Amino acid sequence: MTITMILMTICATTLVYAAPLIFTALGGAFSEHSGVINVGLEGIMIVGAFSSAVFTLQFSTVFGGLTPWIALLVGGLFGALFSLLHALATVTLRANHIISGTVLNLLAPALCVFLTRVLYSGKGQTPVINQSIGNFTFPGLAQIPVIGPILFTKTSLVAYAAVLVGIISWYVLYKTRFGLRLRSVGENPAAADTLGINVSRYRYIGVMLSGLLGGIGGAVMAQSITLNFSAATISGQGFMALAAMIFGKWHPIGATGAAIFFGLAQSLPIIGGYIPILAGVNSVWFQIAPYAITIIILVIFLGKAVAPAADGENYIKSH
Amino acid sequence: MNKQQSSGLIIAILSVAAGLLVGGVVMLVFGYSPIQNYSNLFNGAFGDIYSIGETLRNATPLILTALGFSIASKAGFFNIGGSGQLLVGWFGAIVFALHFKNLPGILLILGAILAGMLLGGFWSWLAGFLRAYFGTSEVITTIMLNYIALYFVNFAIKRWLAPKGSDSSANIVPKASLRTPFLEQITNHSTFHWGFFIALVLVIVMWWYLKRSKTGFEIKAVGLNEQAARYAGMNTKQTIMWAMLLSGLLAGLAGAVDGLGNYQNISVSNALPDIGFNGMAVALLANGHPIGIIFAAILFSALQIGGLSISVYSTTPTEIVNIVIASIIFFVGVRFLFEQLLNHRLLKKHALMKERLEK
Numbered sequence: 001m002t003i004t005m006i007l008m009t010i011c012a013t014t015l016v017y018a019a020p021l022i023f024t025a026l027g028g029a030f031s032e033h034s035g036v037i038n039v040g041l042e043g044i045m046i047v048g049a050f051s052s053a054v055f056t057l058q059f060s061t062v063f064g065g066l067t068p069w070i071a072l073l074v075g076g077l078f079g080a081l082f083s084l085l086h087a088l089a090t091v092t093l094r095a096n097h098i099i100s101g102t103v104l105n106l107l108a109p110a111l112c113v114f115l116t117r118v119l120y121s122g123k124g125q126t127p128v129i130n131q132s133i134g135n136f137t138f139p140g141l142a143q144i145p146v147i148g149p150i151l152f153t154k155t156s157l158v159a160y161a162a163v164l165v166g167i168i169s170w171y172v173l174y175k176t177r178f179g180l181r182l183r184s185v186g187e188n189p190a191a192a193d194t195l196g197i198n199v200s201r202y203r204y205i206g207v208m209l210s211g212l213l214g215g216i217g218g219a220v221m222a223q224s225i226t227l228n229f230s231a232a233t234i235s236g237q238g239f240m241a242l243a244a245m246i247f248g249k250w251h252p253i254g255a256t257g258a259a260i261f262f263g264l265a266q267s268l269p270i271i272g273g274y275i276p277i278l279a280g281v282n283s284v285w286f287q288i289a290p291y292a293i294t295i296i297i298l299v300i301f302l303g304k305a306v307a308p309a310a311d312g313e314n315y316i317k318s319h
Numbered sequence: 320m321n322k323q324q325s326s327g328l329i330i331a332i333l334s335v336a337a338g339l340l341v342g343g344v345v346m347l348v349f350g351y352s353p354i355q356n357y358s359n360l361f362n363g364a365f366g367d368i369y370s371i372g373e374t375l376r377n378a379t380p381l382i383l384t385a386l387g388f389s390i391a392s393k394a395g396f397f398n399i400g401g402s403g404q405l406l407v408g409w410f411g412a413i414v415f416a417l418h419f420k421n422l423p424g425i426l427l428i429l430g431a432i433l434a435g436m437l438l439g440g441f442w443s444w445l446a447g448f449l450r451a452y453f454g455t456s457e458v459i460t461t462i463m464l465n466y467i468a469l470y471f472v473n474f475a476i477k478r479w480l481a482p483k484g485s486d487s488s489a490n491i492v493p494k495a496s497l498r499t500p501f502l503e504q505i506t507n508h509s510t511f512h513w514g515f516f517i518a519l520v521l522v523i524v525m526w527w528y529l530k531r532s533k534t535g536f537e538i539k540a541v542g543l544n545e546q547a548a549r550y551a552g553m554n555t556k557q558t559i560m561w562a563m564l565l566s567g568l569l570a571g572l573a574g575a576v577d578g579l580g581n582y583q584n585i586s587v588s589n590a591l592p593d594i595g596f597n598g599m600a601v602a603l604l605a606n607g608h609p610i611g612i613i614f615a616a617i618l619f620s621a622l623q624i625g626g627l628s629i630s631v632y633s634t635t636p637t638e639i640v641n642i643v644i645a646s647i648i649f650f651v652g653v654r655f656l657f658e659q660l661l662n663h664r665l666l667k668k669h670a671l672m673k674e675r676l677e678k
Contacts, residue, residue: 013508039399039458039462085649089652089653091651093652093653093655093656094655095652095653095654095655096651096652098397098399098458099603099648099651099652100652102399102599102600102648103645103648103649106596106600106641106644106645106648107641107642107645107646107649108455109513109638109641109643110638110639110641110644110645111638111642111645113636113638114345114636114638114639114642117636117638118349118636120611122636223628231590232590233587234590235590236466236469236590238450239463239466240463240467242459242462243459243462246459268365271385278573282474284470284473284474285469287470287474288466288467288470288471291463291464291466291467291602292389292463292467294459294463295449295455295464296457296459297457298449298453298455298459298460299449299453318326
């Protein structure tokens with residue numbers, strides 16, 4: 001293979017694996033900036049993957065090639081609905097955020113595999129979807145010398161969409177009134193409250209945005225990688241997205257970058273065989289890398305409060 | 320039983336009832352019979368001596384991981400790493416049992432259990448060490464360590480333990496197994512093994528430890544108020560690491576006991592073992608009380624074992640029992656709801672009655 005071909009394969013594979021992580025990590029950022037820790041991202045992704053797979057199987061004859069894209073939104077919608085449970089538990093019913101997030105992770109696989117068995121005559125997995133998100137070549141951009149073939153030929157369109165959502169998320173969180181209020185609720189809910197900001201409403205919105213984006217993330221997994229739904233469709237990606245968000249220091253752009261880096265780590269075992277230097281390295285190191293790096297990053301930033309100040313704290317309004 | 324414990328018991332019972340109710344409603348919605356399924360579940364879990372053996376065997380690692388989770392939470396830490404610690408414990412025990420198979424039986428078993436415990440303990444201690452010296456959130460580090468454990472153990476099994484083309488290690492020699500003909504006979508050939516009694520002993524040891532020992536007291540003190548504990552002259556860093564180490568030793572023991580008693584080998588796995596998370600659920604339901612953990616573990620184990628016979632006698636998917644378990648923990652988590660519903664009145668009345676009775 002030529003250098004260009006190798007780089008093209010690395011970029012494309014990296015982006016395919018990064019896309020679900022980017023969406024979900026951005027979702028995590030919204031939730032945590034509103035002050036609600038969300039370790040339930042894994043569960044939310046499962047719901048997104050399941051609902052999108054079912055949608056594609058049901059409606060592919062109606063919407064044709066557009067189906068997987070609509071399915072992403074369906075996954076997001078159901079993810080948001082599912083995350084409502086987390087918001088209800090943590091914001092309204094003052095549950096511990098970790099316990100509630102764990103409930104999402106316990107409930108999602110149980111519920112989704114249960115429904116899969118109900119819908120598909122007792123089988124634990126859905127049939128393979130017949131419309132999926134394949135690769136995409138950007139017209140025009142692909143003609144640019146060197147960069148064109150590497151970045152814009154036969155690549156993952158949904159990953160570019162994810163990066164765009166990352167930039168939008170940064171703008172929303174740091175440049176709009178809504179973002180400022182959402183962050184104020186996560187930093188100092190009592191102060192926000194005295195300024196007339198409805199803490200509960202903003203926290204609900206933060207959690208549901210994490211449900212929306214996490215659901216889309218899960219749907220991307222089902223629509224572009226596994227191509228069906230089973231208990232194994234989402235296996236740790238939600239936790240990896242959580243790690244990406246922390247690695248990115250809770251910042252949308254940082255989270256996006258970290259997710260791309262983790263995507264690279266995930267794709268290396270697959271493409272490592274083509275790259276002479278990496279061919280000898282055992283794939284286990286690539287599998288472990290994202291998690292080990294996250295721990296190291298946390299240790300390096302020791303003592304620096306990077307998480308929102310009131311992250312994980314329930315706000316109890318005094319009467 | 321003090322007031323806090325009795326209100327914990329009421330909430331646990333209400334949560335279980337509410338969780339079973341949710342499961343029943345889900346079954347009704349999808350056209351399955353809750354009554355038929357719940358009675359099949361009960362029979363599958365407790366119907367005969369064989370089922371009871373299976374239920375108790377399945378409860379064993381749940382008791383131990385729950386004990387591990389609760390000791391860390393007594394010190395104020397959320398050890399989500401039970402799954403990873405259990406997995407490395409299982410791995411350590413099997414490796415020891417395979418490698419030293421020429422040792423006499425009792426030494427072989429003790430060595431294998433110790434190897435598993437130490438690996439599990441080390442895995443958890445790492446998170447405690449990072450927490451004590453770098454302030455790194457143990458929630459995040461234990462999650463990350465879970466996946467590192469999963470991928471490393473898978474790699475190690477394929478590389479060193481499994482024959483070419485296989486995904487499982489060889490079986491351990493019979494003398495390393497915790498199963499015995501005696502226990503198998505009295506439970507009609509179930510997989511019931513010595514591990515359950517090891518778990519019971521540890522429940523008592525931990526109960527005593529937390530109530531009576533100096534370091535047990537220090538763990539609770541750090542959990543209640545780390546700064547106050549430091550002012551009182553306790554070495555909080557040491558206590559944090561000690562609590563996390565203990566927690567991991569117990570989870571590692573769970574893995575070792577399950578590996579030596581139940582599986583007899585170790586296989587490559589796609590996902591982290593559920594037992595870690597279910598053990599956490601057990602500890603939450605029991606509110607960290609050692610004796611409560613026995614009952615909560617048997618309850619969840621019964622749901623799982625009984626759940627298997629749900630799908631034997633009907634078309635209802637077995638996953639329904641996991642929906643019930645998740646719902647129970649949801650209700651435990653939102654105890655505030657119950658406290659509001661009961662409006663403290665019922666709880667107060669209950670405590671008052673208790674007081675009078677005790678007089």
